[in-house]
Amino acid sequence: MSNNKLNMAQTPSTRASGRSKSKTPTRGVRSPSKSKSKTSKDDPQLSQKKSVPKGIYPPPARRSGSTEYDVWFIIDAVLMCTIATAGIIAAVRNNQLLYLIPVSMAEAKLGLIAHEACHGAAPSYLAWLYDCALGSNAQWIFKHNKGHHLHTNSLDDPDLDVSPVLRMHPQHPRRWFHRYQHLYQYILFAVVPVSLRAQGVLYLHANGGWIDILTHWVLAAPATYLYLVWPVLKYGFPTGLKFFFTR
Numbered sequence: 163m164s165n166n167k168l169n170m171a172q173t174p175s176t177r178a179s180g181r182s183k184s185k186t187p188t189r190g191v192r193s194p195s196k197s198k199s200k201t202s203k204d205d206p207q208l209s210q211k212k213s214v215p216k217g218i219y220p221p222p223a224r225r226s227g228s229t230e231y232d233v234w235f236i237i238d239a240v241l242m243c244t245i246a247t248a249g250i251i252a253a254v255r256n257n258q259l260l261y262l263i264p265v266s267m268a269e270a271k272l273g274l275i276a277h278e279a280c281h282g283a284a285p286s287y288l289a290w291l292y293d294c295a296l297g298s299n300a301q302w303i304f305k306h307n308k309g310h311h312l313h314t315n316s317l318d319d320p321d322l323d324v325s326p327v328l329r330m331h332p333q334h335p336r337r338w339f340h341r342y343q344h345l346y347q348y349i350l351f352a353v354v355p356v357s358l359r360a361q362g363v364l365y366l367h368a369n370g371g372w373i374d375i376l377t378h379w380v381l382a383a384p385a386t387y388l389y390l391v392w393p394v395l396k397y398g399f400p401t402g403l404k405f406f407f408t409r
């Protein structure tokens with residue numbers, strides 16, 4: 163039965179000569195490369211839509227290297243999480259922003275580890291560090307892997323969306339204040355965590371299911387409490403926000 167079915171299915175391609183053989187793939191199964199080139203040529207917006215993954219989390223990347231480094235990634239992540247947590251607790255308890263220096267450094271390292279995980283160079287579950295640190299790994303994978311790395315430094319690079327506040331590309335219009343952007347960019351860096359947070363939440367609520375949203379908020383809860391809720395409860399509304407914005 164199954165053999166018959168198989169033969170029936172194979173009939174158009176296998177029964178005949180090389181001519182029909184070469185025709186089969188285009189008639190039976192739509193060639194992905196052909197349809198891709200059609201859409202990207204005709205409608206760039208459509209091709210952009212096509213790059214949106216079906217589920218918001220791609221399958222974990224298969225890594226060719228051995229897992230001997232995984233242990234070091236995990237030790238590194240645990241160490242950095244400890245430093246960041248201890249640092250923010252010390253900063254809020256003592257109302258001392260200097261404690262945020264090691265916090266920022268640990269967070270930068272955590273961001274790097276999560277970045278490697280999103281690229282499949284570190285264990286994929288470490289990508290969830292983004293969610294623990296108030297971002298969203300789904301949004302990061304979408305924007306960074308599929309946006310930035312496919313269009314690095316071109317006008318389609320989403321990382322250059324800071325125009326006109328910062329001029330990041332020769333084709334961006336030049337304004338008078340760009341002369342000082344090497345100075346005021348550091349003030350803008352303070353807004354980056356807020357921006358990443360907003361982008362992550364908006365992306366999840368637009369594209370994710372309720373499990374994705376719930377998972378994100380459960381992971382983000384400890385950091386949200388330590389960086390935002392606790393300081394505001396302790397020092398009042400405007401003063402409490404400084405910990406969140408300084409880190």
Ligand SMILES: [Zn+2]
Nearest residue numbers: 277281306311
């Ligand atoms: Zn990258």
